[in-house]
Amino acid sequence: MNWTNVRLILEREVRDQLRDRRTLFMIFVLPILLYPLLGMVFLQIAQFVHEHPTSVFVVGGLPEAPEPALVVGSRFADELFTERADARLLIAHRGSALQLLNEAEQITHPQGAAAGKRNGAAPAKQAPDLAAKATSTPPAEPTAAAIAAAAEKLVRAGLYQVVVYFPPEFAPQLEAYRRSLSAGAPLDEQAAPVIPAPQLYFNAAQEKSQLARARVSEVLGQWRTKIGEQNLVAGNLPASAASCFRVVSHDVAEAGRREAAMWSKVFPFLLLIWALTGAFYPAIDLCAGEKERGTLETLLSSPAARTEIVWGKLLTVMLFSMATVVLNLVSLGITGLFVAGQLPQFGPPPWSSLLWLLLALVPVSALFSALCLALAAFARSTKEGQYYLMPLVLVTMPLVIVPMAPGVELTLGNSLIPVTGIVLLLRSVVEGDYANALPFVPPVVAVTVGCCLLSIRWAVDQFNSESVLFRESERVDLRVWLWRLLRDREPTPSVAEAVLCGVLILVIKFFLSFAVAIPTNFAGLAQSVVLSQLLVVLAPALVMTFLLTSNPRKTLLLVRARRWTLPAAALLALCVHPLANVLQRGVLKLYPIKDEVALQLESLFSGPANLWLMLLFVAVLPAICEELAFRGFILSGFRHLGHKWRAIVLSSVFFGLTHAVFQQSLITSLLGVLIGYLAVQTGSLWPGMVFHVTHNSLALLASRVTAADYERIAPLRWIANLAGERGLSYHWTAAALAAWATVSLLYWLHRQPYRMSPEESLQEAIDHHAAQSLMS
């Protein structure tokens, strides 16, 4: 790669972006204005939220003095609030049950005043009038059910946020209770007067009603406490008897640490969001925009190699991504300092955290820039490019938000997840928890660098793909397209068809997993294996092979294997088994399996079922089906990519994903790489099947070894220990020996001549010439 060209392209692109008004606005002007404006709006809204009064209808008779007052005028009593100022936010309407019914009636018949009168009830506006009448001829008290129905109607309609109903017996019974206390006789729990419970009606679907309920509950709680205290006094006990001590809590957070904890959640989030935004817009302009303006063709015909163009553009995008983040953080910081002065619960961020942010900024920007660049290169126009922002955000957001959930800690497992690892590590260092964070730096850095390189690779591939660079808008006639697809078949599937097959398998598997119950015994296991193998794995692959390819034998690699390759595959499986065993234990240590899942898995395989039948379902059937699908159809499709390793890795990713448990997926993906390599080097599906059968059988047998077996079979004792009740764990020497044998076998495989796909031969010719021109 010629770095002079990269520098030239970088300089040009930066100058170009700086001359673009849109970019300047997004990156420089917006952040400077955004936070002060946001801060202003925030302060405004904060006031607005506090000023929101809620109204409560209090129905029924309340106890008279000397009981503490609940409602004074149109408010709840001030002393019942922890914050006295809150009292004015709860407006209390007192009224009789009848009035409640009237108001509810008014909702159903707003014009029905006359109808109301005929029923002996008056509209609410005439309530005082009614109250006067009520004294002369008291009407019958409405039933509790009628009141509940009326309260429901009023709260649902939002006329009142809460209705509290005190049953008619409430006040008299409370008084009776008090009297029996002051009589001095020890109160019998059974004989004590029962006080009916006041009913509180609220609407959980309305935020305002929820708020009012919380306030009213607090008030009622305080009121009950006060009544309780008076009861104690009446029973000749001190009022403090119910709460005879206090609990005092102390915050031991060091100065600044509390702020750090808050900022540690805000900063990584902002960093990632702005790094993404800052990368996205320049990337679109640099790739899709250049396509749109027709300058890309000129650049491609210049001596700048595709890799150099990508690097030049990538560095530009990174630069703008980082500038966006820095400017946003600076602007936020300044606004934050002023807001912090207003609100005591916010403190300024610790300065050391900014240093860590800057450090994390480089890999984060690099990752997002490369991703955006690859996406932008795919887009035909800037407009199409904008459409890709949403999917990108949807993919990235969970990785950013999940680590912010409470209780998610930095562990080795978490640190290996891209983006999430960075967020967690960043959180730890911003909180000042260096000792805990340090061990996770290598895995996070390794994963991030790996992802960056992969994304850059993707971007370079996009720039190498003429179908991406010279995409034109096409008319799509679905029927013609399908017709063509079936008639214009190639001998082997295309890359897109391979991806479709893999995705189809995953989707069918997802829906089938709901339809089929988790097996609990062997019969269930057999059933689910048959279903999942035949329906999920085999069916899509076979159907697609016969529909979309003209040479099913070539697609599914159903070619006679060369001499020695079959026994070699079996031997390889034998040697790999101890390594897989060690690997599995490592993976389980990293990502421990949930106990119930582990138990379930164990009970499935250690049952009393016939061993041969079990081998058929666990080893033979999956080997046949999965090999046909993943090493047959999918691998054959991916080999049109032009790189055999890329084809092998992609096919094994799909192979791994079809396994239910994540821990299992990880190991099967690695095994898939091995089997894929076998298939490519031998040009036949059979060695892979032999390997697969052997491997699965060995795994099953090893898991069934009992203590008695272990004692009986001497060779087992030479190579392995018994792990727990059942299962083996290999000695290190055995594992090392197996590793050596595996490497030798792989070397032998490597020496085998293999048939390249046309794309792979072409790629090799290009690489060969490139190497030659480098040497000369």
Place this chain on the structure above:
Amino acid sequence: MIHVRELTKAYTDLERGKFVALDRISFYALPGQIFGLLGPNGAGKTTALRILSTMLRPTSGTASVNGYDVVTQAAEVRHQIGFLSANTGVYDRMTAWEMVAYFGRLYGLPEDKLEARIDAIFSRLKMNDIRGVLGAKMSTGMRQKVSIARAIVHDPPVLIFDEPTTGLDVLVSRSLLRTVAELREHGKCIVFSTHIMREAEKLCDRVAIVHRGRIRACGTLAELREQHEQHDLEELFYQLISADSKLPDPRHSPLLEEYRG
């Protein structure tokens, strides 16, 4: 200088299915000559020129530029050519001078010679008055001048012009053709595509008439006249193409007609 043998390019297109844009075309072009690729719109000229300038890879067949293969030695090929596309490909937010200097540097011209070289080109193409004008503010004629300056800044032995006169007025188009003729005098090997017979007649030493991805006729102008017994080249071009157009298009796979018919 340029050797094209049995060059084929097939795309897979959502609507048309497999589409053979170029069907086994062969031709050669020599230094000090202008080779004209003549054909109606959509004949496959741009595809052929994009393959020559290494932007597309042929499906089969070979092409070499100055002895370098366009697929396996793409980087060397790009140093040999100056490419001018139909849409001028001038950056909006760059001045004429910056644009030419940028490509000069990409071609590896040393900094001390760069300025003198650009100065010479700017004077020759009479574009000193647009030195500091941004691409976005230029007329089509100005843009085409900048493109030419950009294409010849590294003094390449081979020049590829893909319909350079599209959208130009008579004055500018004449001056452009004059420039191309001058470049021939300097011994360049020039491939020039156009759909206007008059241009080819005036300019080209040898022409190939391309239609529907195939070469229908190839040779010097005199040879073509003799072969087809038609003195008027415009008429000759028209006859060849209209005779061809009556037949079904061989580039589509037959299934589309099958489906529709």
